[in-house]
Amino acid sequence: MAGTEARADAVILVGGKGTRLRPLTVGTPKPMLPTAGAPFLTHLLARIRDAGLTHVVLGTSYRAEVFEEHFGDGSELGLEIDYVVESEPLGTGGAIRNIASALRHDTVMVFNGDVLGGTDLGAILDTHESAAADVTLHLVRVADPRAYGCVPTDADGRVLEFLEKTQDPPTDQINAGCYVFRREVIEAIPEGRAISVEREIFPALLERGAAVHGHVDHSYWRDMGTPADFVRGSSDLVRGIAPSPLLAGRHGEALVDESASVGGGALLYGGSVVGRGAEIGAGARLDQTVVFDGVRIGAGAVVERSIIAEGATIGPRAVIRDAVIGEGADIGARCEFIGGARVWPGVAIPDGGVRFSTDV
Template structure:
């Protein structure tokens, strides 16, 4: 007798809260990858990165999501539509000109339906417990609650100290001697009134204007501090690491199109005998990996080809790009339809721009091509 496995219960609705995801940036630090797609739409562990974030929002029981878009705004709606495929109700608001984080939040105010709004930077990969952040916000009757993450080296960030009750006391710029290891993790809960207090129609920085202004006015800004997984995907190295962590199950997602493991091989990809796939690599749809090739901790966009005996480590290979036989690509970016000739070496942050053809045997270090 067969026993059917019951379907998992749907998430308990998170009442009284909308989600806002800010996806308007141009992703200049990720060029040339972002020349053809906005950063949140780059293929990350098999799906556009934003899919992973939206899946976590849905899993937290939040249904209504507003996307604040700008750069290549049409791409988001073309892919996600009304959000029903993910169990969400999606709306889109386009910025006519860049408004910075605070201005972008204010720009969606008229689409909010609930007393609270959970706001996300659309390029952060995080494992924070979203219902716990909302619970902290409500338990403290906060005007704004900030997810703060502890990092090993806070000197690279502005830091956010809190008092014994978890109340935010200041917003400090980068310093060689930070007083705390807590940094702004790019996830907030705003009371609707706090959103509406932000000046409309102009760029506003939450770190330099909104949050300090709220503190000065006596508003309660609460910190939700943890040491959960957290990564800003703003650079090629971080993007590669984040994708690999998703594939290996180190970073949480309900949208991974396969089981966690050392490699994710998508539909139509061909991996020849003797090829080695490891380190959380993603082999995109229609890709080809030649005999004896080694692909480790890398992302191959759809249609990319890695030749026999080639080595690709900690790198991004763009759509329909070619890495020739015996070539070595380490810590590099190869743009869409670019060609890395046989026996070439690309190392240490080289970025090969779309359509560029690198002749056989060429060696490049630390520069754009």
């Protein structure tokens, strides 16, 4: 969008520990996990760049150094990236206040760093400007809003209230974790203490009559916080259901790095991803699975809706279904891990050592 670069800073909150994705996040921040061929955060940065925003501030905390080591000043992505470290947990509001000194513009677009989205970022900024809003929230309409906080709006798009999870929600509009602030609103947030935008800042703004608006759409949206959502989000990127500039023209049933090897008769589908130097044995079957770099999967193994971390080995005829296998783990032949099983890094399981069915 022409001229957008002069309109806003982009701020991405990436300080969380990603505990729901352990053991994948034991040593790696969640936004840096390989997702459809690149660290997850890279897909969001590419969307920000394509929307015309060029200055990005990363609000980091857990393993903060990993982000700067990978992205540097952002020039390889056509961006200027600054880093602000949060030394103690400050909540969403405190994290946003913590980056105020790095801002350059009067309009600030804030992203939750673990959300995979597909909305038109320029359209949200347009809504914010045309409404002369103090804060604009991206609201997504979902089929079942009961698991989320709901945000009803009036006919003019003004936010009426913020509702906690309820079994009888009055609207299908949920908070999608993307906000546009006037800079003065951020600078008015109390400094140096933990504070929640959803529970404290936004309700307080409504109470004093501030202009809080919603930008409502049906765009793609997924919180990537659990293994099941991580796998589904990666698959949706590969298949083109979720948009990413990084994958333009490369959509399909699988995304296989050119340095990986795939044996004869192996089947890869469901938006599966195979990382650098990985080896997939003859007759193996991968469905909606994320295979990190350097993984070896034996002949005839079946891996479905699972994440196999870097350097792990899956033995011949093993079955891995809805599971997470940690970095460098060694799963023996004919083992079975299903239904939410998680294997920690470096653990070795002997051939046939864990099964959920009789050994035939």
